[in-house]
Amino acid sequence: MPGSLAKSLEKKLKSIVGETGVILDRDRLLAYESDGLTAYRSLPMAVVFPRDTIEVSKVLGLLSKEDIPVVPRGAGTGLSGGALADDRSVMVATSLMNRILTIDSDNRIALVQPGVINADLTEAVSPFGLYYPPDPSSQSACTLGGNVAENSGGPHCLKYGVTSRYVIGITVVTYDGTISRFGGFGRELGGYDIVGLFVGSEGCFGIATEIEVCLLPKPEGAQTLLAIFDRLEDAGKAVTTIIADGLLPAALEIIDGPTIKAVEESIYAGGYPTDAEAALVIEFDGIKAGLSADIERTTVHCREANARDISTAESEKEREVLWQGRKKAFGAMGRIAPDLLVQDATVPRSTLPDVLRRISEIGQSYKLVVANVFHAGDGNLHPNILFDRSDPDEVERVELASKEIMAVCVEAGGTITGEHGVGLDKLSYMSLVHSREELEAMQVVKRVFDPKGNMNPGKVIPDLSEDFS
Numbered sequence: 001m002p003g004s005l006a007k008s009l010e011k012k013l014k015s016i017v018g019e020t021g022v023i024l025d026r027d028r029l030l031a032y033e034s035d036g037l038t039a040y041r042s043l044p045m046a047v048v049f050p051r052d053t054i055e056v057s058k059v060l061g062l063l064s065k066e067d068i069p070v071v072p073r074g075a076g077t078g079l080s081g082g083a084l085a086d087d088r089s090v091m092v093a094t095s096l097m098n099r100i101l102t103i104d105s106d107n108r109i110a111l112v113q114p115g116v117i118n119a120d121l122t123e124a125v126s127p128f129g130l131y132y133p134p135d136p137s138s139q140s141a142c143t144l145g146g147n148v149a150e151n152s153g154g155p156h157c158l159k160y161g162v163t164s165r166y167v168i169g170i171t172v173v174t175y176d177g178t179i180s181r182f183g184g185f186g187r188e189l190g191g192y193d194i195v196g197l198f199v200g201s202e203g204c205f206g207i208a209t210e211i212e213v214c215l216l217p218k219p220e221g222a223q224t225l226l227a228i229f230d231r232l233e234d235a236g237k238a239v240t241t242i243i244a245d246g247l248l249p250a251a252l253e254i255i256d257g258p259t260i261k262a263v264e265e266s267i268y269a270g271g272y273p274t275d276a277e278a279a280l281v282i283e284f285d286g287i288k289a290g291l292s293a294d295i296e297r298t299t300v301h302c303r304e305a306n307a308r309d310i311s312t313a314e315s316e317k318e319r320e321v322l323w324q325g326r327k328k329a330f331g332a333m334g335r336i337a338p339d340l341l342v343q344d345a346t347v348p349r350s351t352l353p354d355v356l357r358r359i360s361e362i363g364q365s366y367k368l369v370v371a372n373v374f375h376a377g378d379g380n381l382h383p384n385i386l387f388d389r390s391d392p393d394e395v396e397r398v399e400l401a402s403k404e405i406m407a408v409c410v411e412a413g414g415t416i417t418g419e420h421g422v423g424l425d426k427l428s429y430m431s432l433v434h435s436r437e438e439l440e441a442m443q444v445v446k447r448v449f450d451p452k453g454n455m456n457p458g459k460v461i462p463d464l465s466e467d468f469s
């Protein structure tokens with residue numbers, strides 16, 4: 001059972017956010033017991049739904065006086081346990097802060113509340129010929145606030161860069177309720193880059209309550225190619241040679257055999273052949289005149305890497321279907337097993353064939369199905385381990401396999417997360433890639449924003465009192 005909020009505090013919170021803006025009963029709290037990484041679960045003491053910066057400030061002001069930890073939450077699609085709150089903590093959810101405040105099409109910027117859903121922003125600016133480039137595969141659900149906190153990427157971030165490239169200003173409420181505005185259009189004033197510091201801070205510095213982003217004009221055209229491989233390693237080789245040749249696709253994604261089967265059996269079927277070991281989805285965008293030449297060069301690389309079949313999407317409809325197969329792949333995996341551990345690591349692109357082979361061997365040695373669907377162009381792997389949580393032996397094998405996969409990626413010169421953040425899940429891996437000095441420096445920075453350590457506690461920085469080398 002969750003801890004209970006004092007009646008007097010409940011009353012004060014309701015006086016700020018309204019009667020319906022506070023959730024306390026267990027049945028409704030259950031919806032907030034985990035994020036997208038369902039291996040971790042715990043019920044918060046309460047969930048509060050402010051509607052704007054002032055309400056967030058008042059709510060945090062109240063909670064900080066009582067010394068109650070706070071966990072920000074967007075849509076809860078995070079995959080590292082970042083939005084998890086225990087029963088001594090109050091979750092501050094941004095779902096009612098979902099207004100697009102301004103669209104300045106002349107200057108190609110927008111000011112949004114953090115609960116705006118990523119895809120809704122692109123839809124809203126589309127009539128102006130603009131779009132918001134970072135496109136996590138969860139973009140139909142995840143929020144801009146969550147994207148900022150995780151510095152999220154997506155298939156098209158190979159060419160266009162991740163969230164930090166697009167956030168130019170931010171309004172932040174820190175734990176004691178202080179409201180600060182950093183950066184903003186025309187306010188490149190010199191000094192330290194606090195906006196850059198806040199992006200990727202995983203909800204540990206404060207709550208972003210308004211976010212100013214820049215937008216791009218929609219590309220004139222796009223061409224999408226599908227290459228089918230009988231061996232996953234060959235798809236990895238094609239990725240290496242395409243990039244080494246100086247080509248810059250907008251997206252370069254690998255979907256492996258088990259994932260293809262799951263997608264093709266689902267309503268998201270994209271027409272991928274189910275006997276293939278890998279499909280490579282490659283998209284070029286930009287000025288129409290240059291696209292065919294890029295596609296031709298890419299086709300040569302795929303053939304040389306033993307692609308058995310290469311086709312291009314002939315219409316916008318076909319392109320959408322291809323992308324649907326890729327973007328909904330995680331959802332489709334629910335058909336294979338009741339539980340899924342989505343790993344996230346990044347390796348140098350040139351090591352992809354070797355790392356993919358080793359991941360497959362690890363899966364086999366632990367008798368686990370590992371399905372890969374990932375941003376291959378960035379070397380950003382997502383080995384997804386499928387399992388059944390009700391089988392303790394399988395859960396133990398998942399943990400061991402997961403650790404081994406992470407060690408292989410680090411050994412290959414990679415790192416422990418590409419885009420899903422550290423959250424709770426990657427705490428024990430931090431010492432694999434950071435020295436004690438680096439972690440202490442991070443802790444010092446956190447204290448500047450959050451001296452009491454009550455903002456999303458227990459995330460990102462491991463316990464430094466423990467001995468690690």
Ligand SMILES: Cc1cc2nc3c(=O)[nH]c(=O)nc-3n(C[C@H](O)[C@H](O)[C@H](O)COP(=O)(O)OP(=O)(O)OC[C@H]3O[C@@H](n4cnc5c(N)ncnc54)[C@H](O)[C@@H]3O)c2cc1C
Pocket residue numbers: 035036071072073074075076077078079081082083094114135136137138141142143144145146147148149150151152153154155202203204206207208209330331419420456
């Ligand atoms: C099917 C699927 C596909 C995915 N694909 C991708 C992908 O392609 N690329 C990618 O990068 N990620 C991907 N993700 C992961 C996830 O969608 C992103 O991390 C996303 O940015 C999380 O947004 P959210 O609104 O759901 O945040 P939540 O999960 O609610 O929170 C994530 C973190 O942000 C913090 N937070 C939320 N709002 C705020 C705020 N306003 N201020 C401060 N901190 C805040 C939370 O405390 C938490 O630490 C995927 C997830 C799923 C389930």
